[in-house]
Amino acid sequence: MARAEEDRSSYEVCKETADWLRARTAQHPKTAIICGSGLGDLADVLEKKAVFPYEDIPHFPRSTVAGHAGRLVFGELSGQPCVCMQGRFHCYEGYSGSTVTFPIRVFSLLGVEVLITTNAAGGLNHHFQVGDIMFIRDHISMFGLGGQNPLRGPNDERLGVRFPCMSDAYDPDLLSLAMESAQELGFQSFVHAGVYCMLAGPSYETIAESRVLQALGADAAGMSTVPEVIVARHCGLRVLGLSLITNRAATSYSSPEEASHEAVLRVSVARAEALCRLLARLTARLGESPRAPRPQPLTFI
Numbered sequence: 001m002a003r004a005e006e007d008r009s010s011y012e013v014c015k016e017t018a019d020w021l022r023a024r025t026a027q028h029p030k031t032a033i034i035c036g037s038g039l040g041d042l043a044d045v046l047e048k049k050a051v052f053p054y055e056d057i058p059h060f061p062r063s064t065v066a067g068h069a070g071r072l073v074f075g076e077l078s079g080q081p082c083v084c085m086q087g088r089f090h091c092y093e094g095y096s097g098s099t100v101t102f103p104i105r106v107f108s109l110l111g112v113e114v115l116i117t118t119n120a121a122g123g124l125n126h127h128f129q130v131g132d133i134m135f136i137r138d139h140i141s142m143f144g145l146g147g148q149n150p151l152r153g154p155n156d157e158r159l160g161v162r163f164p165c166m167s168d169a170y171d172p173d174l175l176s177l178a179m180e181s182a183q184e185l186g187f188q189s190f191v192h193a194g195v196y197c198m199l200a201g202p203s204y205e206t207i208a209e210s211r212v213l214q215a216l217g218a219d220a221a222g223m224s225t226v227p228e229v230i231v232a233r234h235c236g237l238r239v240l241g242l243s244l245i246t247n248r249a250a251t252s253y254s255s256p257e258e259a260s261h262e263a264v265l266r267v268s269v270a271r272a273e274a275l276c277r278l279l280a281r282l283t284a285r286l287g288e289s290p291r292a293p294r295p296q297p298l299t300f301i
């Protein structure tokens with residue numbers, strides 16, 4: 001029988017982990033980066049690293065998926081203090097929403113202000129090629145629409161409000177900065193913005209399901225990210241989401257595409273260098289500019 005999962009939804013548990021980490025590193029990260037499947041190299045490029053295997057950190061869950069090493073890496077990227085999750089947690093591993101998102105709350109208590117979350121995803125948009133990068137403009141959560149929201153349960157106001165807004169989940173200023181950074185690197189031919197759809201997994205979608213997702217307006221599909229983003233917004237972090245298109249979702253019964261995690265990891269590893277360059281550029285730009293004031297939203301339309 002499976003062991004009962006520890007309840008990581010409480011403020012006190014999150015704070016205990018944050019205090020433990022604060023006592024062991026002099027670094028004060030302002031940006032947290034979550035490395036998607038096979039994208040752990042993003043953490044390896046940090047300088048002045050302090051590395052904590054997940055199993056050494058109190059209350060931290062364990063990574064169980066190939067391509068997710070299970071280490072928290074503090075360091076500097078382009079001279080900016082960052083913390084990187086070399087390995088994320090997924091609901092399909094059997095973890096609850098509060099366990100999957102536990103690190104986000106710890107980061108918030110550590111003073112992190114920006115979350116950059118990356119993932120490997122299957123392309124649904126016909127214009128996307130394998131190896132392309134999609135900045136996430138918005139999401140659809142099949143998981144969340146089915147009632148599996150990581151904020152389900154009692155709300156502790158010290159962590160965030162009961163009913164957080166999600167129409168601004170992906171920060172428009174960060175998205176613009178990311179697009180500009182991609183352009184500066186000459187990446188514009190393989191960079192897009194689009195809608196990420198979260199599926200429960202771990203099975204990949206059927207052809208009929210992929211067609212439904214396309215009809216719903218999804219550009220890429222994956223099994224992660226959305227719970228992290230919801231909790232990040234709940235605790236006031238600004239979010240940039242980025243999908244690496246590692247495969248094309250099959251949408252025709254005559255198409256040769258067959259999804260496999262091995263193929264996903266192969267493409268991730270092959271494209272990790274481009275992503276490292278992009279994140280290094282973006283982090284440098286983040287460090288340069290004090291946050292530009294947002295244009296006033298229109299009050300009536």
Ligand SMILES: O=P(O)(O)O[C@H]1O[C@H](CO)[C@@H](O)[C@H]1O
Nearest residue numbers: 036037119120223224261264
């Ligand atoms: O979203 P990340 O963690 O990048 O991983 C993606 O790749 C795995 C499937 O190959 C799933 O876990 C899916 O969510």
